[in-house]
Amino acid sequence: MEAEADEEDSTFTTISLADDSGESRAAALHLKEEDEHLTMNADMDGDMENQAELEEKTRLINQVLELQHTLEDLSARVDAVKEENLKLKSENQVLGQYIENLMSASSVFQTTDTKGKRK
Numbered sequence: 001m002e003a004e005a006d007e008e009d010s011t012f013t014t015i016s017l018a019d020d021s022g023e024s025r026a027a028a029l030h031l032k033e034e035d036e037h038l039t040m041n042a043d044m045d046g047d048m049e050n051q052a053e054l055e056e057k058t059r060l061i062n063q064v065l066e067l068q069h070t071l072e073d074l075s076a077r078v079d080a081v082k083e084e085n086l087k088l089k090s091e092n093q094v095l096g097q098y099i100e101n102l103m104s105a106s107s108v109f110q111t112t113d114t115k116g117k118r119k
Contacts (some may be wrong), residue, residue, distance in 0.1 A: 047087040
């Protein structure tokens with residue numbers, strides 16, 4: 001029984017791989033070409049998928065880096081605006097005090113005490 005199974009296996013293998021008829025060779029060659037084509041297509045598809053994935057990762061990394069630089073620029077700009085705002089507040093206080101001193105020194109801007117005169 002084992003001999004028959006071995007004989008059947010070798011016969012099957014011999015028939016599919018070593019058939020000497022012209023049609024079988026052409027069919028085997030055609031199948032081999034299709035297998036190579038499918039393998040190449042699978043490799044190319046895999047390579048194309050890997051290439052596309054790599055390009056997408058590169059694009060995303062570049063976009064993240066660009067956004068980081070934009071954020072750094074905006075943070076620096078916010079800091080500069082804060083400093084300018086503090087400077088302007090300080091100048092406004094100085095100017096407000098100066099105007100207040102001028103008004104108190106001038107008789108034109110002296111407040112009149114209307115309640116004291118009426119009594």
